[in-house]
Amino acid sequence: MAELKLSGIVKNFGAVRVLHGIDLVVQDGEMIVIVGASGCGKSTLLRIVAGLERSTGGTVLIDDRDVTALEPAARDIAMVFQNYALYPHMRVFDNMAYGLRIRGLSKEDIKRRVQEAADLLGLSELLDRRPRELSGGQRQRVAMGRAIVREPKLFLFDEPLSNLDAKLRVAMRAEIKRLQRRLGVTSLFVTHDQVEAMTLGDRLVVMHEGRAAQIASPMEIFERPADTYVAGFIGSPSMNFLPATITEDAKAATLSDGNIIALPPGQFAARPGQKVTLGIRPEHISLTGPLRLTIDLVEPLGSECVVHGKLASGEIMALRLPGAPPSATVLDIAPRTEHLHVFDAETGKRLPPPA
Amino acid sequence: MAEARNSIAAPVGMAGSNPRADMLTHVVLVLGVLLFALPIWIVLMGSTHDAGTIGRGDVPLLPGAEAAANYSAVWNQGNKQRAGVPVSTMMFNSAIMALLITFGKIAISIISAYAVAFFSFPGRMLFFWAIFITLMLPVEVRIFPTFQVVSDLGLVNTYAGLIVPLIASATATLLFRQFFLTIPDELVEAAKMDGAGPIRFFKDVVLPLSATNIAALFVILFVYGWNQYLWPLLVTTSTDVETIMIGIVKMLGSQGDTEWHLVMATTVLALLPPVAIVILMQRWFVKGLVETEK
Numbered sequence: 127m128a129e130l131k132l133s134g135i136v137k138n139f140g141a142v143r144v145l146h147g148i149d150l151v152v153q154d155g156e157m158i159v160i161v162g163a164s165g166c167g168k169s170t171l172l173r174i175v176a177g178l179e180r181s182t183g184g185t186v187l188i189d190d191r192d193v194t195a196l197e198p199a200a201r202d203i204a205m206v207f208q209n210y211a212l213y214p215h216m217r218v219f220d221n222m223a224y225g226l227r228i229r230g231l232s233k234e235d236i237k238r239r240v241q242e243a244a245d246l247l248g249l250s251e252l253l254d255r256r257p258r259e260l261s262g263g264q265r266q267r268v269a270m271g272r273a274i275v276r277e278p279k280l281f282l283f284d285e286p287l288s289n290l291d292a293k294l295r296v297a298m299r300a301e302i303k304r305l306q307r308r309l310g311v312t313s314l315f316v317t318h319d320q321v322e323a324m325t326l327g328d329r330l331v332v333m334h335e336g337r338a339a340q341i342a343s344p345m346e347i348f349e350r351p352a353d354t355y356v357a358g359f360i361g362s363p364s365m366n367f368l369p370a371t372i373t374e375d376a377k378a379a380t381l382s383d384g385n386i387i388a389l390p391p392g393q394f395a396a397r398p399g400q401k402v403t404l405g406i407r408p409e410h411i412s413l414t415g416p417l418r419l420t421i422d423l424v425e426p427l428g429s430e431c432v433v434h435g436k437l438a439s440g441e442i443m444a445l446r447l448p449g450a451p452p453s454a455t456v457l458d459i460a461p462r463t464e465h466l467h468v469f470d471a472e473t474g475k476r477l478p479p480p481a
Numbered sequence: 482m483a484e485a486r487n488s489i490a491a492p493v494g495m496a497g498s499n500p501r502a503d504m505l506t507h508v509v510l511v512l513g514v515l516l517f518a519l520p521i522w523i524v525l526m527g528s529t530h531d532a533g534t535i536g537r538g539d540v541p542l543l544p545g546a547e548a549a550a551n552y553s554a555v556w557n558q559g560n561k562q563r564a565g566v567p568v569s570t571m572m573f574n575s576a577i578m579a580l581l582i583t584f585g586k587i588a589i590s591i592i593s594a595y596a597v598a599f600f601s602f603p604g605r606m607l608f609f610w611a612i613f614i615t616l617m618l619p620v621e622v623r624i625f626p627t628f629q630v631v632s633d634l635g636l637v638n639t640y641a642g643l644i645v646p647l648i649a650s651a652t653a654t655l656l657f658r659q660f661f662l663t664i665p666d667e668l669v670e671a672a673k674m675d676g677a678g679p680i681r682f683f684k685d686v687v688l689p690l691s692a693t694n695i696a697a698l699f700v701i702l703f704v705y706g707w708n709q710y711l712w713p714l715l716v717t718t719s720t721d722v723e724t725i726m727i728g729i730v731k732m733l734g735s736q737g738d739t740e741w742h743l744v745m746a747t748t749v750l751a752l753l754p755p756v757a758i759v760i761l762m763q764r765w766f767v768k769g770l771v772e773t774e775k
Contacts, residue, residue: 199676
């Protein structure tokens with residue numbers, strides 16, 4: 127149980143700067159998910175917290191203790207790796223006990239802790255097996271067990287679910303969440319999967335090109351994305367973006383084809399004539415309106431369907447419609463005003479609420 | 482298995498589908514086996530006859546009656562005519578040399594490979610290439626400078642002089658390095674998180690994972706050490722540290738007075754240890770050469 131505080135974490139690989147000053151405070155018992163596309167620096171950040179990588183600048187505090195210069199083992203943290211990284215020649219029991227033995231715990235303590243962790247994870251029957259005799263999900267559990275027995279201040283997860291098949295991934299996702307709640311250990315979870323991020327995290331850090339684009343709760347990020355990158359990254363299919371210009375009265379925006387879309391009142395401080403990007407999620411589109419969409423692809427998903435098409439102005443849009451696919455090839459649509467997002471066209475930042 | 486498969490549907494032209502091709506395969510195999518085994522058989526049979534038989538120019542293909550006498554003679558006294566050393570002493574010397582070379586090579590090369598594969602330090606690649614390049618300098622090439630060094634150190638006619646110059650091994654270092662590179666980084670990192678330092682990681686993870694590789698190298702290097710001839714020939718002049726390979730060659734006099742039956746008995750004895758090692762370690766040996774899944 128601990129608080130993790132990162133301030134101004136900078137990392138250079140040679141001449142390339144991959145992290146541009148990350149600040150983050152993780153509360154005691156909180157589960158923070160770091161999410162981003164590959165190459166955004168999320169794994170590097172995690173490895174700096176773990177001590178496997180040295181930061182070029184900035185400090186890492188765990189419970190107000192500066193651990194920036196400490197070895198991984200001295201930081202009192204445990205990590206679950208993507209490929210599990212179990213010791214192939216050791217039995218499950220020894221895999222979990224190894225770290226404890228090095229720390230010089232007594233035989234009884236080790237046995238008790240491993241047994242408890244094994245019971246918690248349903249591994250009691252497998253303690254005498256070797257990793258190669260286990261399935262992917264079981265290996266994953268052993269890797270978690272190895273972290274749990276250490277009773278660390280901090281859990282680090284480096285894409286632990288990406289080697290599992292889809293069904294198992296969903297099951298293990300729920301299991302990790304339950305376990306983290308139950309143990310109440312402060313956790314940092316890295317993933318590229320937005321569904322994992324949304325479901326697991328108390329808060330998310332959306333990383334983009336070495337910066338934290340937004341740090342907020344999952345719903346906050348979904349409802350009020352800080353910029354077009356976050357808006358496009360979270361949500362599936364991605365948010366639709368339409369270039370527009372704010373009208374003279376600053377209450378609506380003109381699309382490139384001349385159609386005028388009203389803005390939700392009192393939410394965005396827009397200047398008349400400002401170039402903006404309107405964002406609307408595929409599920410927030412009504413089927414009556416001035417925009418004409420020519421359908422070119424329909425993906426039925428059972429309970430709903432995703433419709434891809436092109437507007438008269440040439441912009442591509444995706445729609446999520448409940449029920450069976452529409453039979454028409456052309457739809458008249460409009461964004462639902464209350465769900466409209468407005469971003470500055472130049473900076474990509476969300477327009478602030480009016481002062 | 483093979484029979485069953487053939488009886489179902491044997492593709493035309495495949496061995497086994499017709500009896501004549503089958504027979505040809507067997508003939509070739511039998512010839513091959515004979516080619517390899519016949520000399521050994523002749524030596525084995527020769528060692529069981531008295532001096533006269535081979536002296537007359539016969540090549541006996543059946544066992545004679547002198548086996549016990551011949552073997553006990555060489556084992557205990559060696560070749561009396563040449564004031565030779567008993568084969569038991571020479572075998573002992575050879576065993577000491579082969580085992581120490583093997584252990585030395587494995588120990589030194591696994592440690593240097595560990596350093597080169599897992600640590601980053603200034604000049605790492607320089608060291609690696611320096612080791613790599615020595616592959617091009619086998620004992621035979623550097624034999625005179627090596628002899629000079631050994632003799633200046635006063636190590637002629639000692640075990641140390643016999644063994645130390647043969648211990649450095651670029652081949653084994655390379656093999657271990659290649660194997661170490663297949664150990665995933667995450668495993669190293671997991672051990673770091675668990676608090677294992679470099680020595681602990683080496684002892685608890687790297688060594689156990691290398692067991693099959695070590696076994697395979699053990700076989701290869703033991704045979705290499707046992708068969709050393711040129712270097713022992715140079716560096717030993719005293720009979721105390723004479724190895725079996727030297728002993729055998731010394732037994733061959735000029736054509737007339739060579740006691741072939743004793744030479745053959747000695748040869749058979751010299752064959753036994755490598756054969757025993759290969760047979761005993763065969764399972765591990767094959768595993769070490771074949772196994773990739775870790």
